Each structure stands twice: as C-alpha cells, then as structure tokens.
Amino acid sequence: MKLRLFAPLLAAVVAAPLLLTGCGGSSDDGPGYVRLVNATASYASLDLYDNDVKASAAVASNAVGDYATIGAGSYTFYLKPAGSSTAVAAVAQSVSDGVHNTLVAYTTAGSLRTRYLSDNEAAPTSGTAKFRVFNTSYEAGNVDIYVTAPTDTLANATANALTIGGERFSTYGEITAGTYRIRVTAAGDKTDLRLDIPSVVLTDQQILTLVLTSTPGGVLVNGLLLNQQGSLQAQVNGYARVRLVAGASASGTVAATVNGVNLSSGTVSTGKPPAIGTYLQVPAGALTASVSINGTDVSPSGLSAAPGADLTLLVLGTAAAPQVSLISDDNSxxxxxxxxxxxxxxxxxxxxxxxxxxxxxxxxxxxxxxxxxxxxxxxxxxxxxxxxxxxxxxxxxxxxxxxxxxxxxxxxxxxxxxxxxxxxxxxxxxxxxxx
Incomplete structure (x- = not known):
C-alpha cells in the first residue's frame, strides 16, 4: 500500500468572491466547461447562470450538474434557488478554451460561499490515484484525515492530511489503487471521530477530492467524493451526537439508552457528577430511547436525530410526572x-x-x-x-x-x-x- 502525507494548501484554488454586480462575458472564443456542485444543506436545488443565460438547472443538494459549454471569456456566474429569479450569490470568474472547472457552492459561518476549482489536474503515476481534501467547514475547525485498510484501527495509523482548517485544501497525494476506509478526526485527536467512510474504491488514474461540509451540530462533518470531470457520491454522516443531562427531582437516579448506546452508567444523579454526560455518537434517524427515573420507565417516543446533529437528552421531574426533552445543540x-x-x-x-x-x-x-x-x-x-x-x-x-x-x-x-x-x-x- 502506497500512502503519502498531504500538506495543507492555503491557496489551492481560486477563491470565488461573492459580488452583487455583473461583468461582461465573451463567448467569441472557446469553448470551456463549467459545472456546479451544490454542497449546501440550505438550498434544496440551485440554478447556475453565466451572466443571464441558465447554464445548469436544478442541481440538487449533495449533487453535481452536467458541464455547461461556455465560450471563453469573463463572466459573472449567478446562483439562484431553482426556478427563482433572485440571485443568492454572484461569482466573477473566467472561462478558458478547453478548460474544465467546477464551481462548488457550500454554506459555512452563516453564509453561502463558493470555490472555483480547476478540473485539469495531471494524471497520477500508473497504478495509483490522486486524493486531496477540501474542508469547507469553519464550524468543524482543523481536521486530520486517515486513509487506511478497511479493517485497520487508528491506533497506529499515520494521517494522510494534517490540520486542514476551515475553507482549506490539502495538496494532492498519490495512493496505490485499492479499497480503503477514510476517517476524519479532530486535528491531533484520533478519538474525536468526525466522519467515517467505511469503503472507498480508488482506481488507477482516478483524481478524487473529498469535500467536507458542515452539519447541524457544528462538530461532525458530511462528505462528498468528487471525481475530477466525473461523478459525485454523497457521504452523509450516519451518526449524531447525544448526551444525557440528568435532572430528576430529589436527585433521582436516571438511566438512558438511545439506539443501543448507553448514555449513562445507570447512576447519573442530579447534583452528583456526572449529572451532565459527555456526547456519544448514536446512529442518526429515528431514535429508540429507553429512559428510566429510579428504575421506572419514562421512555419518550417519536424522537429523531438529523445526521450530524448534536443533541441533549434532558430528563427532569419524577417517575410519576416526568419531563423528557430532546434539545438541539448548536456547537459551532x-x-x-x-x-x-x-x-x-x-x-x-x-x-x-x-x-x-x-x-x-x-x-x-x-x-x-x-x-x-x-x-x-x-x-x-x-x-x-x-x-x-x-x-x-x-x-x-x-x-x-x-x-x-x-x-x-x-x-x-x-x-x-x-x-x-x-x-x-x-x-x-x-x-x-x-x-
């Protein structure tokens, strides 16, 4: 297995400023090719315009549009919610003859942002693939990336990319073609797992970018596997983070399990550590919760967790009159x-x-x-x-x-x-x- 350490790259691509005014484009030369990746969670579908011409229609969240053929020149690319006439972003960029580019739209730090990627990276050495990481998430902060054999633990693993900050890229690195597991952790902490992609096949001559995006809780990340001039596969985080806060009346003993994950030792008591538990990862989606106060079942129903959410299970009251709440936590x-x-x-x-x-x-x-x-x-x-x-x-x-x-x-x-x-x-x- 051939693995290389990829360094952070502060200016791997052209940052695409958000503008409010257009600029004249020229379609006399060319053509070049531009496509849109909708890496946002807040826009279900986006249209891409070059100046006033719709270049790509209704690109869904976590999806990529087809390349639009555009004459070489300077343009203002507009992003609009599908079917809307109102632009939510305007991006001044150029198109060159025969060159492919991808405009990645994402949300972080409370705003819609973009990056204009070149899709013309040279092919890797025979028998290898090229791989890099684009961390779009200001919320997640610095992360490390591990590309390992599918069954390997991280105990003795060496990171392939270190300390990739929000809105930063790693450099490309070459990895021997094969099947791998990709894990994202907090920088310097292998135990703080942010995303786990259990199986990724890297093929000979493949050029792949892992795009990391923000989640509702602000800590975990989602992923997009973006192939140069090729397909995109969404890797939505399969987990949320949940913690137990035990506040039963009269220091009552609280126990809680959610989707098979024990949130307590069974002896969490009000005013006695650990009354406020630590976050634990649980499978996202519908939540099956088993909660008790002083041994009496007070389990709630109808709970759910969005992928990447941070949640607090707050248990109050008495066994006879319980109050159990699932609170959304924004830890950005x-x-x-x-x-x-x-x-x-x-x-x-x-x-x-x-x-x-x-x-x-x-x-x-x-x-x-x-x-x-x-x-x-x-x-x-x-x-x-x-x-x-x-x-x-x-x-x-x-x-x-x-x-x-x-x-x-x-x-x-x-x-x-x-x-x-x-x-x-x-x-x-x-x-x-x-x-």
Whole structure:
C-alpha cells in the first residue's frame, strides 16, 4: 500500500468572491466547461447562470450538474434557488478554451460561499490515484484525515492530511489503487471521530477530492467524493451526537439508552457528577430511547436525530410526572473573534417559573423567560479570563433574589451552556463548556 502525507494548501484554488454586480462575458472564443456542485444543506436545488443565460438547472443538494459549454471569456456566474429569479450569490470568474472547472457552492459561518476549482489536474503515476481534501467547514475547525485498510484501527495509523482548517485544501497525494476506509478526526485527536467512510474504491488514474461540509451540530462533518470531470457520491454522516443531562427531582437516579448506546452508567444523579454526560455518537434517524427515573420507565417516543446533529437528552421531574426533552445543540463556534457563545437551560423542578440569564449586567434577550425543560438559543458574549471574569446572574420571574450569581471566566472561543438543575428549594447551577 502506497500512502503519502498531504500538506495543507492555503491557496489551492481560486477563491470565488461573492459580488452583487455583473461583468461582461465573451463567448467569441472557446469553448470551456463549467459545472456546479451544490454542497449546501440550505438550498434544496440551485440554478447556475453565466451572466443571464441558465447554464445548469436544478442541481440538487449533495449533487453535481452536467458541464455547461461556455465560450471563453469573463463572466459573472449567478446562483439562484431553482426556478427563482433572485440571485443568492454572484461569482466573477473566467472561462478558458478547453478548460474544465467546477464551481462548488457550500454554506459555512452563516453564509453561502463558493470555490472555483480547476478540473485539469495531471494524471497520477500508473497504478495509483490522486486524493486531496477540501474542508469547507469553519464550524468543524482543523481536521486530520486517515486513509487506511478497511479493517485497520487508528491506533497506529499515520494521517494522510494534517490540520486542514476551515475553507482549506490539502495538496494532492498519490495512493496505490485499492479499497480503503477514510476517517476524519479532530486535528491531533484520533478519538474525536468526525466522519467515517467505511469503503472507498480508488482506481488507477482516478483524481478524487473529498469535500467536507458542515452539519447541524457544528462538530461532525458530511462528505462528498468528487471525481475530477466525473461523478459525485454523497457521504452523509450516519451518526449524531447525544448526551444525557440528568435532572430528576430529589436527585433521582436516571438511566438512558438511545439506539443501543448507553448514555449513562445507570447512576447519573442530579447534583452528583456526572449529572451532565459527555456526547456519544448514536446512529442518526429515528431514535429508540429507553429512559428510566429510579428504575421506572419514562421512555419518550417519536424522537429523531438529523445526521450530524448534536443533541441533549434532558430528563427532569419524577417517575410519576416526568419531563423528557430532546434539545438541539448548536456547537459551532462564535462568528466574532474574541467572543464565546452562551445559553441557558431551565431544569429546576417545581419552580413553576421562567428563568432569565444576565451577562455583564445585561439581560441576554435570547436567554430571557426560558420555560421549564427548555433551552435558549445561544448568544455571542465577549470572552473573559480568570483575572477579568464575566458576571453572570440567573433570575426567576417569581423571586426578587437571584437563583445564581457568579463571576466566571468565559474562555474564547468556547461554547457554553449554563444548566440550572435541582429542585426549587435548592437549585444548582452548572456552567458547561460544550466545546
């Protein structure tokens, strides 16, 4: 097996700026060839226009369109939701005689972005394939990529690509043709698995790009296997991440299993570590949950997890009156440098009141009037240190005194949840660094 280490490449392709004005194109020379990859989850179908001419129609999410034959020259390529007259992106690029290009549209950091790829990489050595990685996901951060035999563990594996950051490429590397398993991990941590593609056949002379895209939870990634001047295969993550937060009344014992994965040791208790469990990967899709409080079954039904989602299974109340919620967690980092993300979860049994979170002596609007069993949407808050901490306060709508007040360090670029748990007489606050 021939494996090579691929270095990160900061400018492997031409970045495609998003514009709002067009530029004149020329179709007097050529032709060249351009196609669209819709690597977004937010646009079910996209049309590609070169200037005012529709070049490719209704390219579905996680799919690639056919090459459009376009005269050589300069163009503004417009992306529009299929059938719409409104452009959601405009990209100034050129088309050269006989040259193939792929425009990859993806979403990251809250916006639609593009990259204009050349599809004219030279063929690899006989008996090998060329392989590289394009990490489109700002949310996922730096990742390592391992290409191994299908049955190999990562214990002694050497990464093929190291520390590939958001919106960055690795260089191409050559790999002996054969069948492989591709795994993506957090940079420097083999145990933090972000994507597992169990079987990929690399053929002689193949030129392949693995495109990594963001997921709802912000940590796991999806994949697209894009062949130069060829097909595309979507590799949607088959897993979500779920954790258990046990907040049963009177420190009741909570146990939970989801899709066969034990989220607890069976002795998770309110106010006693680990009341807030760690994220574990479970098969995505419909969720079969087995939940108990003090040995009494309180299992919910009708739960599901989107591929790549991060979720909190919040168990509150008593066996006689349980409250079990599946909360969506957005663990993508703050978009603004120097800031963290912070939210409030209300898990105080018997309080019969909403809760409101203040930071830096001001109410966080998104964490205001949070009902029992609910979680707030995250708010960006300026980060702080131990030497200069952030004052936090949680107030109840029915009390004149704060349920919680403390000065805490909110270290950037952290994602935090402040859990209010326990019973009304003795509420307990746990500030959790989710990422």
């Amino acid at each position: 980092p703050a978009l603004t440098s120097g800031y963290v993300k912070l939210r409030l979860v209300n898990g105080v049994n018997g309080l019969n009141s909403t809760l409101t979170l203040q930071a830096n002596n001001g109410v966080l609007t998104k964490s205001s009037n949070i009902a029992f069993g609910a979680a707030a949407e995250s708010t960006q808050v300026i980060g702080s240190t131990t030497a200069s901490p952030t004052p936090l306060e949680v107030d109840s709508a029915t009390s004149s005194s704060a349920l919680y007040a403390a000065n805490v360090a909110l270290l950037t670029p952290g994602v935090y949840t402040l859990f209010m748990l326990g019973d009304a007489a003795t509420p307990s606050a746990v500030l959790r660094l989710d990422r």
